[in-house]
Amino acid sequence: MSITIFRTPTELVLGTGSVKQIGEKARVLGATNILIVTDNVLNQNGLVNKVIAPLKEANFTVDVIDEVIPEPPFENLEAMTEKIKGKRYDLFVGFGGGSVMDVTKVLATLMTNDVDVRNLVGIDKVAQKGIPFILIPTTSGTGSEVTWNAIFTDTKDNVKKGIVSPYLLPDVAIVDAELTLGVPPAITAATGMDALVHAVESFTALRANELTDGIALQAIKLITRSIRTAVYNGENLSAREDMAMGSLLAGISLGNAGVGAVHALAYPLGGKFKVPHGVANSLLLPYVMKYNVISNLEKFAEVAKVLGENVDGLSLREAADRAVYALNKMSRDVGIPASMKDLGVTEEDIPALAEEASKIDRLLNNNPRGLTKMDIEQIYRECFEGNLELDCFGHL
Known part of the structure; x- marks a missing residue:
């Protein structure tokens, strides 16, 4: 077995109502402001x-900055940094979706690292830990509360560009599903499918x-059985x-095993459009998986089983292909656009x-099958047309 380093936040606080623990966790971290x-x-x-409310009840001094914008540009982060410099905060609490949590991570880092944030892009470019921070997600998707990416x-x-450093792991992550009950269907679908991609x-x-495999499979199982209910019956607390x-769990697996070509192809699509x-x-997931499936039939067949596909009597290749079909069907079921044409x-x-x-x-370089620029262009073209089911499964 090769050497593996496994990273998670120092402390995870999980469960319905767990957000009320924020005061105790802030006190342990020595916070005042x-x-x-x-x-x-x-x-x-x-x-x-x-x-x-729980922070003020615990007699902390609390300020709020609510200026994070979706898919944040570096300029958004820089403007917020300038606004809070010199305020002597000793704890940040990131409360929101992935964009909020990513901004919080790097905002805390910039309090102790006097650098242009663009110089932090890449892996292990952060020189020292920032001030303590706690992350509390209000959506179920990015897993940013447990990853070392922003x-x-x-x-x-x-x-889109990534900053990757173990210093971006929070001191505490609090995951309270009750905070997600009001998330609209479209956001529930997009963030939930994002978690499945991870x-x-x-x-x-x-x-x-072996560590990340078990965690990832359990994540697939949980998301598969509940994403449709969460999208269309959003007050269902169990879902x-x-x-x-x-x-x-998907965030923990992502943070340690990494992701591949789906994210690589998604970054320019998100950045430009x-x-x-x-x-x-x-949108890209089933098309990239169609390309990848031949690289590890055993694993894709396992994914198909966890996705609920009946693969009895199928060859290994047929079983693996069923994973691609199931992923595409799930995307359509929850209302993800059918093609890149639909995105302009x-x-x-x-x-x-x-x-x-x-x-x-x-x-x-972490994708299970190598891609040339021509391969990438071909995947984009298939996704542009949105005809994966006909291409892969015309016999169905």
């Missing part, structure tokens, strides 16, 4: 009070190992709990998208 990082929607609808949009070239990609990634745990990260990943992409855009995606070696 706390900044809650969130977005305008969560502040305006009052959900952020779920964190403010993703931002570089507006100079319209490409689980499937990390399970089939080159850096996968929301499955999605919260599935997202968390402002497609939400979860939507871009979900034209056929003329595809070569430039392929050029950008082909440069993302950090992700492509």
Whole structure:
């Protein structure tokens, strides 16, 4: 067995109502002056009070900055950094979706690392740990509360870029499914499918190992059995709990095994066309998996089983193909767009998208099957047409 390093946050607090533990956790971290990082929607609808109230009851000084925007560009992070410099906060609490949590991670880092944030792009570029921070997700999808990644949009070239460092793991992550009950169906679908992408990609990634395999498969199981209910019956707490745990487990698997070509192809699509990260990943997932499936038939057949496909009597190749079919069907069931055409992409855009995606070696090098720029362009073209079921399963 090769040497494996497994990373998770120092402490995970899980369960319905667990957000009420925030005061105790802040006290353990020695906090006195706390900044809650969130977005305008969560502040305006009052959900952020779920964190403010227990902190104030515990006699902490609490401020709120609600300026995080979706798919945040570096400029959003820089503006917030300038606004809070010199305020002497000793704990940040990131309360929101993936964008909020990613901003919180790097905002905390910039309090102790006086650098241009663009110089942190890549792996292990952060020199020292930032101030303590706690992450509390309000969606079930990115798993950012347990990963050491943060993703931002570089507006100079319209490409998503990642900062990867163990210093981006929070001191505490609190996962309370009750906070997700009001998430609208479209966001539930996009974030839930994003979590499924993390689980499937990390399970089939080159850096996968026995630890991450079990975690990823359990994530796939939980998400598969509950995503449709969570989307169409969003007040079902049991489904929301499955999605919260599935997202968390997928994030742990992603954070340790990594992801691959789905994310590599999604980054330029999101950067240029402002497609939400979860939507871009979900749309591309079955097309990239169709390309990847031949690289590890055993693992894709296992995915098919966990997705609920009956593979009895099928050959290994047929069973593996059923995973691709099931992933595509799930995307359609929860309302993910059927093709890149639906996102405003034209056929003329595809070569430039392929050029950008082909440069993302950090992700492509972890994909179970190698890709050339021509391969990437072909995947984009298939996704542009949105005809995967006819291509792969015309006999059905």
